Amino acid sequence: AQKVTQAQTEISVVEKEDVTLDCVYETRDTTYYLFWYKQPPSGELVFLIRRNSFDEQNEISGRYSWNFQKSTSSFNFTITASQVVDSAVYFCALSEDTNAGKSTFGDGTTLTVKP
Amino acid sequence: EPEVTQTPSHQVTQMGQEVILRCVPISNHLYFYWYRQILGQKVEFLVSFYNNEISEKSEIFDDQFSVERPDGSNFTLKIRSTKLEDSAMYFCASSEDRGVAETQYFGPGTRLLVL
Numbered sequence: 001a002q003k004v005t006q007a008q009t010e011i012s013v014v015e016k017e018d019v020t021l022d023c024v025y026e027t028r029d030t031t032y033y034l035f036w037y038k039q040p041p042s043g044e045l046v047f048l049i050r051r052n053s054f055d056e057q058n059e060i061s062g063r064y065s066w067n068f069q070k071s072t073s074s075f076n077f078t079i080t081a082s083q084v085v086d087s088a089v090y091f092c093a094l095s096e097d098t099n100a101g102k103s104t105f106g107d108g109t110t111l112t113v114k115p
Numbered sequence: 116e117p118e119v120t121q122t123p124s125h126q127v128t129q130m131g132q133e134v135i136l137r138c139v140p141i142s143n144h145l146y147f148y149w150y151r152q153i154l155g156q157k158v159e160f161l162v163s164f165y166n167n168e169i170s171e172k173s174e175i176f177d178d179q180f181s182v183e184r185p186d187g188s189n190f191t192l193k194i195r196s197t198k199l200e201d202s203a204m205y206f207c208a209s210s211e212d213r214g215v216a217e218t219q220y221f222g223p224g225t226r227l228l229v230l
Contacts, residue, residue: 045221091158102171104160105158105159105160108158
């Protein structure tokens with residue numbers, strides 16, 4: 001069975017601080033996919049990234065970066081120089097299938113960025 | 116920019132009634148998904164759909180649920196006999212393909228309230 005743990009329920013930072021959101025996963029499969037989604041206060045869901053288990057290269061996209069470490073079963077998400085607009089709930093998810101089917105989500109981390 | 120649309124935005128129904136939630140995925144997309152989010156809780160995968168059939172489904176997606184692509188544009192989720200615990204936000208998503216560069220695009224959601 002697959003499981004995703006986001007141990008940080010809530011994080012509060014001041015604008016321009018860097019912040020890392022942790023995600024630890026469990027799976028028995030050797031092939032799996034990891035995702036991060038953002039849910040701002042307005043409620044919509046926004047897909048951020050998809051990473052497969054064979055690609056351990058870290059990913060950077062603007063102020064966002066992701067650190068995938070198979071050895072610790074973690075897929076952490078860092079926001080550099082946080083902004084108020086980054087305030088949202090962030091969900092990490094795991095899928096043992098290519099197309100995000102049967103994905104399991106973590107409970108989410110609520111990030112508040114204060115001005 | 117193309118977007119996924121969902122109707123209605125809100126629906127209130129009586130327990131035991133049938134509801135149909137509608138989604139219009141992005142036109143050239145081939146993969147479709149339904150997720151739900153009970154208020155204040157994590158996102159849960161319901162079903163994925165490809166090539167006019169269910170690709171994967173979760174344990175939540177029991178016989179009370181069905182999905183359909185009745186024409187070339189709509190993708191519907193039907194709940195045959197709603198229960199109180201079906202009250203949630205339902206998100207539709209689509210992706211272009213099941214390939215490596217897959218990005219999911221989410222609709223704004225339908226908030227379902229079962230009384």
